[in-house]
Amino acid sequence: MSREPAVWDLLVVGGGTAGIVASTTAASLGARVLLVERERTGGECLYTGCVPSKALLASATAAADARGAARLGVDVSGVQVDFARVMVHVKQAISTIEPVDSPETLRGKGVTVLSGDAVFTGPDRATVAGRQIRFRAAVIATGSGPRLPQLPGLAGVDPLTNETVWDLDVLPARLAVLGGGPIGCELGQGFARLGAQVTVVNAADRLLDVESEEASALVTAALVRDGVDVRVGAEAVAVTGDRDGGELELADGARVPFDRLLVAVGRTARTDGLGCAAAGVELTEHGDVVVDDALRTSNPRIWAAGDVTGGPAFTHVAGVRGSLAASNAVLGLRRRVDPVVPRVTYTSPEVASVGVGADGAGEAGLTVRRIPHTEIDRAIAEDLTEGSTTLVHDRRGRLRGATVIGPRAGESLGELTLAVRQGLRVQDVAGTTHPYPTYDDAVWNAALADVRARLRSPAVRLALRGVVLLRRLSGGRGDRPPSGGPR
Ligand SMILES: Cc1cc2nc3c(=O)[nH]c(=O)nc-3n(C[C@H](O)[C@H](O)[C@H](O)COP(=O)(O)OP(=O)(O)OC[C@H]3O[C@@H](n4cnc5c(N)ncnc54)[C@H](O)[C@@H]3O)c2cc1C
Numbered sequence: 202m203s204r205e206p207a208v209w210d211l212l213v214v215g216g217g218t219a220g221i222v223a224s225t226t227a228a229s230l231g232a233r234v235l236l237v238e239r240e241r242t243g244g245e246c247l248y249t250g251c252v253p254s255k256a257l258l259a260s261a262t263a264a265a266d267a268r269g270a271a272r273l274g275v276d277v278s279g280v281q282v283d284f285a286r287v288m289v290h291v292k293q294a295i296s297t298i299e300p301v302d303s304p305e306t307l308r309g310k311g312v313t314v315l316s317g318d319a320v321f322t323g324p325d326r327a328t329v330a331g332r333q334i335r336f337r338a339a340v341i342a343t344g345s346g347p348r349l350p351q352l353p354g355l356a357g358v359d360p361l362t363n364e365t366v367w368d369l370d371v372l373p374a375r376l377a378v379l380g381g382g383p384i385g386c387e388l389g390q391g392f393a394r395l396g397a398q399v400t401v402v403n404a405a406d407r408l409l410d411v412e413s414e415e416a417s418a419l420v421t422a423a424l425v426r427d428g429v430d431v432r433v434g435a436e437a438v439a440v441t442g443d444r445d446g447g448e449l450e451l452a453d454g455a456r457v458p459f460d461r462l463l464v465a466v467g468r469t470a471r472t473d474g475l476g477c478a479a480a481g482v483e484l485t486e487h488g489d490v491v492v493d494d495a496l497r498t499s500n501p502r503i504w505a506a507g508d509v510t511g512g513p514a515f516t517h518v519a520g521v522r523g524s525l526a527a528s529n530a531v532l533g534l535r536r537r538v539d540p541v542v543p544r545v546t547y548t549s550p551e552v553a554s555v556g557v558g559a560d561g562a563g564e565a566g567l568t569v570r571r572i573p574h575t576e577i578d579r580a581i582a583e584d585l586t587e588g589s590t591t592l593v594h595d596r597r598g599r600l601r602g603a604t605v606i607g608p609r610a611g612e613s614l615g616e617l618t619l620a621v622r623q624g625l626r627v628q629d630v631a632g633t634t635h636p637y638p639t640y641d642d643a644v645w646n647a648a649l650a651d652v653r654a655r656l657r658s659p660a661v662r663l664a665l666r667g668v669v670l671l672r673r674l675s676g677g678r679g680d681r682p683p684s685g686g687p688r
C-alpha cells in the first residue's frame with residue numbers, strides 16, 4: 202500500500218455486495234477508498250447464499266422436470282442424481298462469477314483492498330491487523346451470519362448452516378431443516394428433489410409466513426408433493442445425537458430423526474468485536490446497526506448498509522443501499538432509501554412480491570385483482586397452471602402492490618416494481634401491449650380485467666351508451682378521414 206493517504210475519504214468495512222458497491226461507487230466519485238475484508242471479497246451472496254443456492258436449485262429442478270416429463274408425453278426413465286457432480290456445478294457457478302468481485306477487479310476500479318479484520322478504535326479511526334486507519338467517513342457493511350437457536354444438544358450434532366452446507370460431498374439420506382423461511386423452503390425443496398428425505402420444522406404456523414396465505418399454501422403443497430414432511434407450528438425443544446445423526450425433539454413429543462440437520466431460523470448481524478461502542482455507533486438489542494432513512498448511524502461520520510442494518514436481507518437491497526450510503530457519505534447528501542423492495546423466493550412455484558400484499562388489502566380500502574394461472578395460455582400449454590397473479594391498487598388505480606406465484610414468477614417482478622415505484626396506474630399496464638404467450642400475460646390480463654370491471658360500472662356504461670347513441674344520431678359526422686399512414 203504505497204502512497205497511502207494519512208486519512209482515507211472513505212473506509213468500507215466488509216467486502217460483500219453492500220461493501221463492494223459502496224467502494225466502487227465512492228471510487229467512481231473520486232474518493233480515496235479503503236475496503237477491508239476479513240475473508241474473501243464477494244461475501245455471502247457469491248459463496249454461501251444466492252449463487253450456490255440457485256445453482257443447487259437448477260440441478261434440483263432439472264431432476265424434478267425429468268421425473269415429471271411424462272405429463273407432457275415424454276418418458277424419462279431412471280433419473281439419477283449424482284450429488285458430487287451437482288456440487289461441482291455449484292462450485293463452477295461460483296468460480297465463474299467470482300472474478301467480478303475479486304480484489305484485482307476492485308483495484309482496477311480505484312479501490313484499495315486490505316485483507317484483515319477491521320475494529321473501530323474511535324469515532325474516526327480503526328485498526329486492521331495492527332495497522333492504524335483514519336477516515337473522514339466510513340460505511341459498515343459487515344453483513345449477517347446464521348442465527349443458531351439456544352437448543353440443548355444442538356452443537357453436538359454439528360449442525361449445517363448456509364455457510365457449511367456447500368461443503369457436503371455426499372447427499373444426506375435424511376435431512377432435517379429447522380426453519381421454514383426462504384432458506385428452509387428453497388433448500389428443503391432442493392435437497393428433496395435431489396433425493397434426500399427432508400423434514401422441514403417451522404415454528405410459525407405456516408411456511409414463508411411473510412408471504413400471502415395463498416403463496417404459503419401453494420409452496421407447502423409443492424414441498425409435500427416433492428416428498429417433504431412439513432411440520433408447522435412446531436417448536437424444537439432439544440436435539441440428541443452426534444455428527445453422524447440424531448433426532449430433533451419437538452414440544453408435542455414428536456421426534457424427527459436425521460442424518461444431518463440444517464439450521465435456517467434467521468440471521469444475526471456481524472457486529473461482535475467490531476468496536477461499535479468505541480466508534481459511537483448505536484446497535485439494537487439484537488446487534489443490528491441502527492441507521493436513519495439516509496443510512497447514517499448515530500456517529501455522523503459513519504453510515505451502514507446491507508444485512509448488518511437488519512433491514513430487508515436481499516442482495517439487490519445491499520447493493521442499492523451500499524451505493525446510497527457511499528454517495529451520501531462522500532458527497533454529504535441526505536438521499537433516502539427507496540422503500541419499494543421486491544423479493545422473490547425461488548421455490549417451485551416461485552413467489553415474487555412487491556409492495557402491499559393481497560391479504561388484508563380489501564379491508565384497507567384497496568382493490569385486489571387476482572388472475573389464476575388456469576386462465577393463462579402459456580401455463581396451460583406447459584401444464585403448470587398452479588399459481589396466480591394479484592394486483593393491488595388504490596381508488597385512483599395506482600398500483601400499490603403485486604404478488605406473482607408460479608414458474609419464473611421473479612421475471613415478471615421488474616415491471617411491477619417499476620409500476621409500484623412510479624405510481625403507475627393499472628390502466629397504464631392494461632394499455633401496454635404484452636407479448637403472447639408469456640406468464641406475464643397474467644399481469645396484463647389482471648390489469649385488463651380491472652379496466653373492464655370499471656367499464657361495467659353503471660355510470661361508465663351510461664356515459665358510453667350516450668356517446669354511441671350520439672354518434673348513431675349524427676351518422677358518424679365529424680370522424681377524421683384515415684390519414685393513410687402512421688401519425
Ligand atoms: C442461502 C441463502 C440464499 C440467499 N438467496 C438470496 C437470493 O436469491 N436473492 C437475494 O437477493 N438475496 C439472497 N440471500 C441474501 C443475500 O445473500 C444477502 O442479503 C446479501 O449477501 C448481504 O450482503 P451484505 O454485503 O450485507 O453482507 P455479506 O455478503 O455477508 O458481506 C459482509 C462481508 O463483511 C465481512 N466482514 C464482516 N465483519 C468484518 C470485519 N470486522 N472486518 C472485515 N470484514 C468483515 C465478511 O467476511 C463478509 O464478506 C440469500 C442468503 C442466503 C443465506
Ligand SMILES: NC(=O)c1ccc[n+]([C@@H]2O[C@H](COP(=O)([O-])OP(=O)(O)OC[C@H]3O[C@@H](n4cnc5c(N)ncnc54)[C@H](O)[C@@H]3O)[C@@H](O)[C@H]2O)c1
Nearest residue numbers: 350380381382383384385403404405465466467514545546
Ligand atoms: N430468495 C431470496 O431472496 C432469499 C433466499 C434465502 C434467504 N434470503 C434472506 O435471508 C433471510 C434469512 O432467511 P431464513 O430463512 O434463515 O430466515 P427467516 O427469518 O426469513 O425465516 C426463519 C423461519 O424460521 C422459523 N423459526 C425461527 N426460530 C425457529 C426455531 N427455533 N425452530 C423452528 N423454526 C424457527 C421462523 O418461524 C421463520 O419461519 C431471509 O429473510 C431473506 O431476507 C433471501
